[in-house]
Amino acid sequence: MADDEIDHMFAGEPGGLGDDFGEDFGDDELIDDFDVERAAAAASHEPESDILDPSDPRAARPHARPSEGPRITSPYITKFEKARVIGTRALQISMNAPITIPLDGETDPLIIAEKELYxxxxxxxxxRYLPDGSYEDWKIQELIVD
Known part of the structure; x- marks a missing residue:
């Protein structure tokens, strides 16, 4: 193709790739009333509990149940659990959650959370989820923290 032909394709001539999409382009009506959609969904008699979000982490373990019998997992807190607990608690402290230990002048939420953990x-x-789909719940007081 010659350069002249390419220039004409983008120039908006009939049969070209110009920006003449017609007069009605972009005039779609937007539905601002969500109650109409909700009423239509309710009229279809589909229970809302059947709608599952594939990105929901709970959908990966729909049959999780507590483990029966003696505990299987280690009583030691892992470094990943420790990091998650300290980070979550530090976030709570930074958002003015009550502190469960007396402070000795500390103001850093991470240090306060670490002291609370110890x-x-x-x-x-x-x-803690187990391979068979069951889980074990451990309180912080029951775990051994190094």
Missing amino acids: QKTIPFTIR
């Missing part, structure tokens, strides 16, 4: 006063429960 004194085992954090009111968290760690859920």
